[in-house]
Amino acid sequence: MTTAASAVDVIRADRVLSVVRAPEIPDPVALADTLARSGIRAVELTFTTPGVLGYLAAAAEVQEAVVGVGTVTTAEQAEAAIDSGARFLVTPGLRADVAAVAVRRDIPVVLGAFTPTEVMQALDLGAAAVKIFPARALGPGYLKDLRGPFPDVAFIPSGGVNVGNAAEFLACGAVAVSAGTDVVAPSDVAAGRWFAIASRAASFVRSMN
Numbered sequence: 001m002t003t004a005a006s007a008v009d010v011i012r013a014d015r016v017l018s019v020v021r022a023p024e025i026p027d028p029v030a031l032a033d034t035l036a037r038s039g040i041r042a043v044e045l046t047f048t049t050p051g052v053l054g055y056l057a058a059a060a061e062v063q064e065a066v067v068g069v070g071t072v073t074t075a076e077q078a079e080a081a082i083d084s085g086a087r088f089l090v091t092p093g094l095r096a097d098v099a100a101v102a103v104r105r106d107i108p109v110v111l112g113a114f115t116p117t118e119v120m121q122a123l124d125l126g127a128a129a130v131k132i133f134p135a136r137a138l139g140p141g142y143l144k145d146l147r148g149p150f151p152d153v154a155f156i157p158s159g160g161v162n163v164g165n166a167a168e169f170l171a172c173g174a175v176a177v178s179a180g181t182d183v184v185a186p187s188d189v190a191a192g193r194w195f196a197i198a199s200r201a202a203s204f205v206r207s208m209n
Contacts, residue, residue, distance in 0.1 A: 007087040008108050008128050010041050010066045012154070015176045015208055016166070017042035018201070019070060019158065022049055022186035028059040031184075034194045036064035038201035040179060044090055046071040053084040060085030075101050082107050090131060094118055099125035110156060119150055129154035129175065136160020140172040147173035163207040170208055179204050 011017050018040045025031060025045070032043050041064060045052050048071050059067045068088035069081040078089055078101035089102050090110045102109035108128035113119045114137075122130045132143060135157035143157055157169045158178035166177050183200045187193075 007042070007066050007068065008154070011088075011129070011156070011176045014039065014041055014205075015170060015174075016040050016179055016205065017044055017068075017156070017176060018184055019044045019046065019178050019180045020049070020184050020189065021046055021181060022184070022189040024051075025049060025055045025059075025189055027192055028055040029062055030192065030194055031189060031197070032059040032062040032065040032067055034198050035184070035201055036062060038198045039205035040183070040201050042066045042068065042088070042176075044068050044070040044088075044178075047073070047077055053080055056081065056086060057084045060087070072098050074098065078102060078109075079105075088128075092133065094121050094125065096125055099127065102126070112158075116146065116149060119146065119153060123153065129156050131178070132157045132174075134159035135169065140165060140168040143169060143174055144172035163204050166204065166208050177208070 018035050035043050043065050045056050066087050069086045070090035072078050072089045072091050075097040078098045082105050088108045091098050091112050093112045099109050103126040110129045110131045111122040111127040112131045112133045113122045119130055132155055136159050154175040156176050157174050161177045162182045169177050183204050188196045
């Protein structure tokens with residue numbers, strides 16, 4: 001287990017994390033390895049995937065990857081995710097009980113927010129970074145506006161980020177962006193189409209520059 005800071009450092013360095021939303025993950029090790037080798041080392045599995053903790057425990061063994069869990073909504077989920085090897089947690093909105101577990105156990109938590117008030121609440125709760133969700137609602141310009149009063153906050157836009165706009169979100173002040181099903185299609189995960197996932201991941205990484 002690495003320190004809490006190192007997971008955030010990886011996300012900042014790569015400027016992207018992948019969000020995996022799939023009904024099942026037949027080979028979580030191959031998935032995490034493929035993404036990491038393609039330039040996206042931070043892999044966010046989610047509680048919307050049935051049996052996610054088993055997939056997490058397997059994927060967490062991939063040395064090159066930094067695997068965390070998203071859609072965490074309860075303290076119980078947070079504890080279970082950390083016990084299963086999660087190196088970071090992500091919430092869809094403000095969850096004080098989840099943040100409390102993460103802070104107590106020295107695991108970085110990325111709290112979901114949208115408004116300036118919610119951003120301040122996330123910071124008060126100990127967020128290592130703030131996920132601006134849904135980012136598609138107002139686009140990169142909204143993120144740029146948030147940078148005015150919050151120049152030092154680590155913003156990670158999520159929802160609607162793709163190869164066509166990732167660079168703009170970064171230029172407007174995001175420290176990293178979330179890459180979703182455009183990179184990790186559930187059908188590719190189910191069929192083990194690692195070349196397709198690797199190709200999309202590499203394309204996404206190139207689009208950020």
